[in-house]
Amino acid sequence: MKFSGLTGVALTLGFYVPATGKNTPVVKVITEADKAIELNAWISIDKAGKVTIINHRSEMGQGSFQSVPQIIAEELEVDLNDVNIVFAQGSQTKYGSQITGGSSTIRGSYTRLLTLSATAREMLLEAAAKKWGVKASECYAEKGHAVHKESAKKLSYGELVEVASTLKPPASVKLKDAKDYKIIRQPMPRQDTPLKTNGTAIFGMDKKLPGMLYAVVERNPRFLGKVKHVDDAAAKAVKGVRHVIPVQMNVFAHKREGVAVIADNLWSAMQGRKALKIEWDDTGFEHHNTDQLYAKMREDAKSGKLRSFKTKGNVEEVYNKATSKLDAMYETPYESHSCMEPVNCIAHYHDGKCEIWGPIQGPDWVQADVAPMLGLKPEDVTVNMTFLGGGFGRKAFLDYPHEAAVISKAVNAPVQVVWTREDDMVQGPFRPGMVYACKASLNESGNITAFETRMAGQNMNHQNPGAAKDSYNDSVVEGFPETYLNSLPNYSFGDVPLESPVPVMWWRSVYSSTNGFAFESFIDELAITAKKDPIEFRRQHIWDARYTALLDKLESVSGWKNRKPNEGYGIALTECFATIVGEVVKVSKKSDGKVKIDKVWAVMDCGWYVNPDIVKAQVEGSIIMALGAASFHATNFKDGKAVEQNFNTYKMPRISDTPEIEVHIMENDEKAGGVGEPSLPPFAPALTNAIFDLTGKRIRTLPFSLEEV
Amino acid sequence: MASINLKINGKNVSVDADPKMPLLWAIRDLVGLTGTKYGCGIAQCGACTVHLNGTPVASCSIPVASVANKEITTIEGLSTDNSHPVQQAWIQEQVPQCGYCQSGQIMAATALLKKNPNPTDKDIDAAMQRHICRCGTYPRIRKAIKTASLIINQKASVK
Numbered sequence: 001m002k003f004s005g006l007t008g009v010a011l012t013l014g015f016y017v018p019a020t021g022k023n024t025p026v027v028k029v030i031t032e033a034d035k036a037i038e039l040n041a042w043i044s045i046d047k048a049g050k051v052t053i054i055n056h057r058s059e060m061g062q063g064s065f066q067s068v069p070q071i072i073a074e075e076l077e078v079d080l081n082d083v084n085i086v087f088a089q090g091s092q093t094k095y096g097s098q099i100t101g102g103s104s105t106i107r108g109s110y111t112r113l114l115t116l117s118a119t120a121r122e123m124l125l126e127a128a129a130k131k132w133g134v135k136a137s138e139c140y141a142e143k144g145h146a147v148h149k150e151s152a153k154k155l156s157y158g159e160l161v162e163v164a165s166t167l168k169p170p171a172s173v174k175l176k177d178a179k180d181y182k183i184i185r186q187p188m189p190r191q192d193t194p195l196k197t198n199g200t201a202i203f204g205m206d207k208k209l210p211g212m213l214y215a216v217v218e219r220n221p222r223f224l225g226k227v228k229h230v231d232d233a234a235a236k237a238v239k240g241v242r243h244v245i246p247v248q249m250n251v252f253a254h255k256r257e258g259v260a261v262i263a264d265n266l267w268s269a270m271q272g273r274k275a276l277k278i279e280w281d282d283t284g285f286e287h288h289n290t291d292q293l294y295a296k297m298r299e300d301a302k303s304g305k306l307r308s309f310k311t312k313g314n315v316e317e318v319y320n321k322a323t324s325k326l327d328a329m330y331e332t333p334y335e336s337h338s339c340m341e342p343v344n345c346i347a348h349y350h351d352g353k354c355e356i357w358g359p360i361q362g363p364d365w366v367q368a369d370v371a372p373m374l375g376l377k378p379e380d381v382t383v384n385m386t387f388l389g390g391g392f393g394r395k396a397f398l399d400y401p402h403e404a405a406v407i408s409k410a411v412n413a414p415v416q417v418v419w420t421r422e423d424d425m426v427q428g429p430f431r432p433g434m435v436y437a438c439k440a441s442l443n444e445s446g447n448i449t450a451f452e453t454r455m456a457g458q459n460m461n462h463q464n465p466g467a468a469k470d471s472y473n474d475s476v477v478e479g480f481p482e483t484y485l486n487s488l489p490n491y492s493f494g495d496v497p498l499e500s501p502v503p504v505m506w507w508r509s510v511y512s513s514t515n516g517f518a519f520e521s522f523i524d525e526l527a528i529t530a531k532k533d534p535i536e537f538r539r540q541h542i543w544d545a546r547y548t549a550l551l552d553k554l555e556s557v558s559g560w561k562n563r564k565p566n567e568g569y570g571i572a573l574t575e576c577f578a579t580i581v582g583e584v585v586k587v588s589k590k591s592d593g594k595v596k597i598d599k600v601w602a603v604m605d606c607g608w609y610v611n612p613d614i615v616k617a618q619v620e621g622s623i624i625m626a627l628g629a630a631s632f633h634a635t636n637f638k639d640g641k642a643v644e645q646n647f648n649t650y651k652m653p654r655i656s657d658t659p660e661i662e663v664h665i666m667e668n669d670e671k672a673g674g675v676g677e678p679s680l681p682p683f684a685p686a687l688t689n690a691i692f693d694l695t696g697k698r699i700r701t702l703p704f705s706l707e708e709v
Numbered sequence: 710m711a712s713i714n715l716k717i718n719g720k721n722v723s724v725d726a727d728p729k730m731p732l733l734w735a736i737r738d739l740v741g742l743t744g745t746k747y748g749c750g751i752a753q754c755g756a757c758t759v760h761l762n763g764t765p766v767a768s769c770s771i772p773v774a775s776v777a778n779k780e781i782t783t784i785e786g787l788s789t790d791n792s793h794p795v796q797q798a799w800i801q802e803q804v805p806q807c808g809y810c811q812s813g814q815i816m817a818a819t820a821l822l823k824k825n826p827n828p829t830d831k832d833i834d835a836a837m838q839r840h841i842c843r844c845g846t847y848p849r850i851r852k853a854i855k856t857a858s859l860i861i862n863q864k865a866s867v868k
Contacts, residue, residue, distance in 0.1 A: 193804075197804075199743070267734040387808065623845065652843070655851065
């Protein structure tokens, strides 16, 4: 749906930032003449009373397609079935940032969505009051109608939009108290579920255009390097193959070179690709392997030149004088996102315009990236979002829309570029592998007196063109609960960046996903050193009732105090994207002596939230994804290439590997935090802490195999 | 190239295809049924699962010529209105997140329940082991299969 396509009578409200004045968005009635103004969100109610809300973020499984309408329906007082949600097209000028990342869809927009809906409701009530010649305060809204209290007269929203659209929005509206919610906080079924159980949901892979050609690309397997020579005679001889062309795409500051095979159908394109004979020129490129990368990171973590990010007091002095101290190193692997839908994208370049369809996390970024590449203005590049078959950060990267756009332009036809599973798994970008050197000292009461973390590994920001390589990584404290910091009299957090051509990118929960393992393993080791119960030790370092309440809850639901012999319990607590999550993992030994995971308890404090069932689903999914990265898969490099190419070697957790998961959500009046990612970081350390509890074996390197504990 | 007759969801469709083309691509790109998904191409993830004469198979690894005139059922053939008990159970338990793997999961669960209307956890593990869900919907898949089993048994007892 295009904004300019709004015709007929409707009440359309949007948030926009006035050109003059402060940077505070205000609600405005939108008319046909306003189509170019900057809107942050908008809703429209038509004459039939149907509500349309533009979802400016992607739906990649996290449930924005359901939770955004639930917010609207609550304050607007309409039936959820009357709210239609459509994907926004990419446009930074209209919607502001659209990147679906940082678990920000709800926390970044809920107050605006609530205000927008309440404003529309008040205007509709005022319109009704006008028609009836009564005061608006004598009316209330219910199920898409304005009702006059005294006379019980009723008018539907559809009958009121014409008058309402001529009114001035009230300067302020009162939002409901959470206790009065009827739709928010309800575990309502997702509106996209029926589309996903009968095969009708359209993912990027499923979109088809008339006359569309299919492309696959053979890319340099070593991240850097050039195409030296191509023999495409055999490829061109494959039936259905139409074109073979060289392509170049931006991968951060580098150019990745490849050869595209474009055919009538995907299978022919794949066959043509197999028949290509390409000679690559890797001159000057280091053919590294995993061992070399980690040897360098270990050395860096121990003694490399530190980029200090955050310090307090004097760690060195306190640590050196202390009698009780500990140091340890932790390692986490490179990982592939491996969304079930490999990346793919359609572009149709024609008549000086380019239209794009795909599973895209940042449509506005794609627009901004593709336009200059094609020599077009941003408004001539339309970016349409389909459903995403997983995202996890991978689909915020722009290489695949880039490929689709340049290939479509070159062959003058609509083209879908499809990455095979192997392409998706070997080309990255990956979660960066990290090494952490931690040290700390304790006093007689078992309190931490000094705490240091030296992180070694790739800094994602250093990949950008022209990035200063001596800058610190400001994500080095990510995952560490803010309240811990307050309790530490001396601390130091910094990093030593690894410069490598391996492309790296956000992977669900980003640096927290690896930092959390180091921090919460080390805290556990300190608790053991201090001879304290691991929960009690954490409580000592928590100076905030919100965190204490969560720990109390976790301790009680997990039966932490009533544990039986031959059971191992481990806890971890992390903070990520403004949400606190604590997890307890329980392990025991199977009859063959091997360790098994019996149960996971998770308590999430994400403050204000919409749909408890969606929240629980996100927690369950995050834990299972974390289980994969903890003990199933890793990406290794050999001779400059990724070793794991498909699910036969990049092993995923399966249904039989899945433990029972019990999820609790804290109820409070805090602001909304993220939901899609924050449950991932605490799982791995809670698991390894539990294994230590059971076996006395401390695991400091991921991934590890449960079979080999 | 050859003209191959496929019996998909009870209908005969003739496709002109390379005999070696995997059934998956014939279903998606030639027949135009996109509910069946590509996930790995090597029968490791289950996203492409369809029924071949009632048995779940990985359509990415079966040449199209080998299944001429055999009964093929895709997700679209279960029901388009979500009336199949497994689809109902999937909705009731709110299984899908991104949803990409769910066609394959549902086809595997349907085949399991047809053979074994009262599966144990072990039976479920064995039948669903070939299917990957990156979103981690496994706990709900397990629950939904049990719910579907109840729905199927209720229907049977009414009859």
